[in-house]
Amino acid sequence: MDTNIRITGEAGQGVQTIGGLLADSFAALGLNVYATQSYMSRIRGGVNSYDIRISDAPLYSAREEADLLVALNRESLDSNLAAVSSAGKAVFDGADGGDSVVSLDMTGAAKEAGGSARMVNSVAAGVVFAALGYKPDRLFDALTNQFKKLGEEAIAKNHACVGKGIEIAGQLKGAVKAPEPGKAPLGEVVSGSEAIGLSAAVAGVKVVSSYPMTPSTGVFTHLAYLADKYGIVVEQAEDEIAAINLVCGATFAGVPAMTTTSGGGFALMAEGISLSGMLELPAVVFLSQRPGPATSQPTRTAQQDLHFAAFAGHGEFARAIYAPGTIAQAYDLMRKAFETAHKFQSPAILMADQFITDLQQNIAALSAAPNPIDRLIIENHAADYVRYAVTDSGISPRAIPGGGAFVVLDSDEHTPDGHLTEDLDERVMQQDKRMRKEEGMIAEVLAPEIYPLPAAEVFLCWGSSYGPCREAVDILRARGRDVCLAHFPQVWPIDPAKALAALGGRKVTAVEGNCNAQFALLLRMAGALGEFGAITRYDGLPFTAEYIVRRAQK
Amino acid sequence: MDTNIRITGEAGQGVQTIGGLLADSFAALGLNVYATQSYMSRIRGGVNSYDIRISDAPLYSAREEADLLVALNRESLDSNLAAVSSAGKAVFDGADGGDSVVSLDMTGAAKEAGGSARMVNSVAAGVVFAALGYKPDRLFDALTNQFKKLGEEAIAKNHACVGKGIEIAGQLKGAVKAPEPGKAPLGEVVSGSEAIGLSAAVAGVKVVSSYPMTPSTGVFTHLAYLADKYGIVVEQAEDEIAAINLVCGATFAGVPAMTTTSGGGFALMAEGISLSGMLELPAVVFLSQRPGPATSQPTRTAQQDLHFAAFAGHGEFARAIYAPGTIAQAYDLMRKAFETAHKFQSPAILMADQFITDLQQNIAALSAAPNPIDRLIIENHAADYVRYAVTDSGISPRAIPGGGAFVVLDSDEHTPDGHLTEDLDERVMQQDKRMRKEEGMIAEVLAPEIYPLPAAEVFLCWGSSYGPCREAVDILRARGRDVCLAHFPQVWPIDPAKALAALGGRKVTAVEGNCNAQFALLLRMAGALGEFGAITRYDGLPFTAEYIVRRAQK
């Protein structure tokens, strides 16, 4: 049993405030919460929405229909009305929402309750609780928590507004079927961005340098928020080129460092990525995707940058790319990116997108205790230390400046001691050494997850499509289709053996948020896939289970 | 019958001057000339060399061995002596070149002849002519031509130096077997860079904006040289980002425009490439490859940037990439890049490398008469004109500003009129429209050349590997091996049908100047190739026929 509540209004009306409040309150009720956002690239106006899906069972996808729609203005109402489910209800803040809409003057109610127009948020939350038939205790708690900094009066007024909301809900009370509370493990609501930022802080990132770019700014901002607690220097760079080169410098000097960006900014970093490949520095990039090319849809989601990320930067060198399917996995893979970067002294990318960074869920608490990764730095190195010793694994013992010998790095081809060389044999030795690291990475590539068990048909997916795919598989299997999913949390490099084990001999349908089925093509390039079908999406919205099911049944 | 002459010395000693002089003189003699250079990333010192291979038959590759080595200093002699062919001769400018070396005080001879130390160049050229047994007339002509600006005295002195060189050649006279003159069509020696620059000028490029970067600077410089004659604005940009955005602006305003760069600079242009995809502007990029990653070997050659070029820029959009195999083809494909860019209103890249840009040959004269491409611009457009009309081909009628209606471009997703939109259906319509252009491009993809005729085994190559591969095929076929080559002058997009027609059912060996056999992998990604072998090279030197034959016989 699950219910989807959609709050919609123009930018600046408080859609996010209500949504966040409800998500927290529902989580506190012991419901599984899955909250997603849809917004435009503007600060005021337009149509934004916030979906909170709640259930007594774990959730993996947003739903297209709303069982309860709360519209804060006319345009939002109009553009969302068709999405109300057959048994659903639509509430409009105003006098004349029209037929089939419950019109409630919520703004008026806020004022009546002694509050300001902005407190319509609390009224609306009250209405929602009433409609779902939930007791408002947890909502009061959430408000108390939210306004504790502003003092008793603010809390009291907001509580009064909730009361007013429940009061004016009238015939709406209990009219929307809602899941039973208390079935989910208690846990706080966390967003993808927060999980990723926290993970980096816990893993010991010490220098973060970025240029703001939606939808990566959430992680950047969260790291700034955590900076004092974890002792991180967060420096806004003048541009993305500065950011990646600053990160290279910081890793050279010995601390885990990262940058956060999206497609256009990542494009500017391509030369720096190549540099970190050449200098063998563990530069970590958080890349949050939005549609392209160019500026395109800044606040929407996509999985269009995989080919670019896999090959960004001139020359040939090793890199690792992780792409989380859930918030918990995002937390794990952010750390993994730091570990791999340091183990192989190579760039590592955590690749997410607007959908998963803005996604909010209540999940088992993520550890916030500092747990710095091993930098794998050799100390007390002798005077004859050289930075780029040729080894079987391609990994050379890494020292940092300030120790027993000079650490010399050159972006030109170099001898093992790091100095520039024009010798062609040295070139081949160093290039081979660097490429051997890719073999090591391949041996450690994360295997795909098969859900629920191998089947004749496989939905091939990566990154944030995991959840929607998983629900789609559940739905289709319930209808008797022998289908499973194979989700790749790591998309580069590719281990053909692991991929073949998951996909070989099965009917493969790539489910990807791009035009070309980019990951399937990478698998084919690696010799791990032949013919395949594709379910793609590139309108800017995330996949939903319904979307995949519809397309799969065509 | 062919002979390979190698001039070697440190940077600044005049290796290039002698080489150029000899190449011109040999061409005037009616020999086929194939001249290549090897130099270091420094202005003075080091070891540079200039190979001039001459023959009575057409040439396609450099040779590893020298039949006549002229070394201007000790270090150059030492590092090249082992490469002298069994019947070959080595000449050293100085007293004690050692056993098996003809030591001639050429600098002293220059002074004796009344010239300066720098005129050792003319002495050396005289020695070479004598050793080959050629009459010096054409060498005198070439010197007259070269020094005509400096006046009679300079000419006379240089002529005297040549005479002195012939004189001191002594027992060397006629000691090196040389091909018979008069067998090649008369034509001027032209370099890859010159052919490409000329082609762009002839095709009507009007704005060139670049940031200097070896090995692309030759084309940039040649365009600056041609600028007055063809009415081109050549503007050095503050960085590569400026260059590509300036090019986008210029094409918007209505003129063919291009930039020239190499890997690191191209990396900085990735965002701008994506922009030209989104705005549908015919931005043309000349990308001359050198080894990577990062700075690597600035003056060496490679084919390592194919994957990057094929996927550079965020988002998904159409682009065309051409890669010439000969100087004549470079001339043709530069024009083709402009035509394709304009026909499909998309970025087009001419991808070359240090090897082919520095390569010099005497070939049939390239037309220098202005022959501007059709910009395919609609004029007198009505007031209701929109820039991004949705069409079957994906190609929208293109107008430029200043005409009957506004021309509006936005890097955000846009409605057909070019204005920003947040509408998701419009997004899909425009993205589909843009992607349809790729289908049109695929239909026009240049077919591979099969040489000499289909065989059981195929050497798969692209770009500058053509010549060496071709000679290797000749050698191997002469030894009875059933092998041919398939050379792809266009490497993106890929038409699987055309590729399969050339490769299907044959044993394929990719011959590529990179570690990963990048083009073969692209073909496999496109479903046009299964298993393949590879002969790769990435030490910074170009392929030679010998290298390929050696590797093919392993």
Add this chain to the structure above:
Amino acid sequence: MNAENKKQAPAWCPGCGDFAILAALNKALAASGIDRKRLVLVSGIGQAAKLPHYTDANVFNGLHGRALPAATGIKIANHSLDVIITSGDGDMYGEGGNHFLHAIRRNIGVKAFVHNNQVYGLTKGQASPTSDIGFVTKIQTHGVVSVPVNPLALAVVEDCSFVARSCVAFPEHLEKMMVEAIKSKGFALLDILQNCVTFNKVNTFKWYKDRCKELPADYNPRDRENALRTSMKWGDEIPIGVIYRSDRKSFEEMTPALAAGPLAERYGK
């Protein structure tokens, strides 16, 4: 054809200073007798950069930070067009800082109108290069510590043809400055102090209104040393007006290939 674009309603916040810039621009274009069909508005990405969509003109709305090179390319290809940039402080002085430095040197006849709200608006309130010291944001949690960029002083140092400042709180002055910039030869920089009601609660409309003072009538913009001194003033009193003029030749005048007329119009002829 009407001077206001009917299709797109500005996506700006009510009260945003960008509205005043749009209004002043429409007036200045009319006052300058500009043929809209031969006008190109160029912008990068940001709130300010959306302006070209809200009036009638040819539009090149390119990449964040890259308005200047794009405008340069346009002007080179067709120097008979009027090319005006309307973009933000982050766009022009942050991401686009290198182009800013070099466009002035080049002195091409592009007019840059910079909406300087001392903040990154579109990305929700981070510091911009012109943010004052101490400005607190979600990234600069302890306040900005870097010295702000002074675009006007930099421009004077580089002998920019036309350097002016105005402010949305003085709409007539703003219009006048735009007209002057358009009239000038070579590269023109007009820095426009603009309130961002949502993310800049420090440098508000009133803050600007209280501080901006027009330069005296006898101010001589050709006195470079004085211009430099004037451009360095910031704080309780902020001078507005034409701070500096130089009589350097423009790029168009100095480029032989452009002498015979616009490249785009002569193409193939």
Add this chain to the structure above:
Amino acid sequence: MNAENKKQAPAWCPGCGDFAILAALNKALAASGIDRKRLVLVSGIGQAAKLPHYTDANVFNGLHGRALPAATGIKIANHSLDVIITSGDGDMYGEGGNHFLHAIRRNIGVKAFVHNNQVYGLTKGQASPTSDIGFVTKIQTHGVVSVPVNPLALAVVEDCSFVARSCVAFPEHLEKMMVEAIKSKGFALLDILQNCVTFNKVNTFKWYKDRCKELPADYNPRDRENALRTSMKWGDEIPIGVIYRSDRKSFEEMTPALAAGPLAERYGK
């Protein structure tokens, strides 16, 4: 350990001013008592940028134009290291111009020694941002028309902590300026006029030698207005010396996370 690197012979042309810079640097480092093991030399790409290979130090020889952000990252990660940049005019003011503009604002304790030969040496002689008007190259076939960048004046405008000029023709002065820069707090810019014997036949050793004049002993580098005036001088007389000093706090001092000690050394503790 010896102060000169034995392995690499400089790849510079005989007579190149870079040799004098290398020699002065070795002396200045000795005079400053710098522990080479705690020194990082950072450079971009170019002839100048090869310098770090020719002495003993930790080296970060990164990308063309990107010495500044790399040095910034190094200094943030371990502010107990001495971080000195030795790179070219193209590197620092051309490709790296935006970082130049913003590094000064940030005032991190990195010392930038710019080998200013007014030309792109390594790529064989194109104009650099500091090339004089009229300078003819194979690209600028009719001579440079853009006004040269004046890095010193820009730095003074941005209130740079330490701004100085020296010249290879005055090796002792050069060494002194390096010592002063190293001693200073925050970001230091030392622009070094350097002859390129191969590609700059205009601004030769003699040309510089004839024009460079030391600032008078009573010159006050804390007088900003005068510093600005001084920094604008170029031509028959070119002032060398410490042109400007400011007492701004450095980035390291203003960043709370660095108060407890270098990040790299405290890691995991």
